[in-house]
Amino acid sequence: MKKKVGVLLSGCGVYDGSEIHEAVLTLLFLDRAGAEIVCMAPDMDQPDVINHLDMQPMAEKRNVLVxxxxxxxxxxxxxxxxxxxxxxxxxxxxxxxxxxxxxxxxFKGPQATVHPEVKRLLLEMHAASKPIGAICIAPATLVCALGSKHPEVTIGADAGTAAGIETMGGKHHICGVDSIHVDTKNRIVTTPAYMLGPSIRDVAGGIEKLVNQVVSMC
Incomplete structure (x- = not known):
């Protein structure tokens, strides 16, 4: 029986949504691993929309699920x-x-809150001891939701983000772009990806390892 692995997306585009390279690589490696993919996203308006050509805010509304x-x-x-x-x-x-x-x-750093449905699912997954993978900056949101569990994660080597993670109750580990960190107690797998970069070739190695680790833990 195929293992069902959810992919929680957050829009389309690195500056206001999901990082497309990271998302597509995740889907590719899940498919190669023989997993059944269940994509999902919250039905909500984005707080901002960014023009990915000039990096300036745009005066329009977009829905994360759409x-x-x-x-x-x-x-x-x-x-x-x-x-x-x-x-x-x-x-x-x-x-x-x-x-x-x-x-x-x-926007708020360590004082952040998590979207209610995101927090609900993350807490459900943790309570069921089902594995969770988080890529790039996503471990910060993961820690924000599960800080009381003191998860171990990596976002690479960025000192400011790492400090925020520690303030929220997490434990940060410095990690290379082609590597993963596995928190065996909490069944959490993380990799830095474009927090370090610099190219799609570089981030692919770590994402492939993360996907394979999550699938093996299912």
Whole structure:
């Protein structure tokens, strides 16, 4: 029987949604691993929309679920309708959407809060001892939701973000772009990806290791 692995998306585009390279690599490596992929995203408006050509804010509204459907080719579920009983594992690609839409860590740092449905699913997954993977900046949102469990994560080597993670109750480990950190107690796997970069070739190695580790833990 195929293992069902959820992919929690946060929009479409690195500066206001999911980092597309990280999301697509996650989907590719899950497919290669023989997993059944369940894409999902919260049905909510983005707090901001960024022009990815000039990096300036745009005066328009976009919906996270609708934008995430671009990456999932329309095969996506409303996060509110997904529970831990539906999947065997969960992976959160990075991009600013993970810290703007899934939580507000990008705006509030260690005082951040997590979107209620995101927090619910993460707590359900942890309570069921089902593995969770988080890529790039997504570990910050993961720690924000699970800080009381003192999860061990990596976002690479950025001192400011690492300090925020520690303030929220997490334990940060410095890690290379092609490596992963495994918190065996909490069943959490993280990798820095574009927190270190610099290229898609570089981030692919760590993401492949993370995906394979999550699938093996399902």
């Amino acid at each position: 934008e995430s459907a671009r990456i999932a080719r329309g095969n996506i579920r409303d996060l509110a309708k997904v529970s831990a009983s539906d999947i065997d594992g969960l992976i959160l690609p990075g991009g600013f959407g993970a810290a703007k839409n899934l939580s507000d860590f990008a």
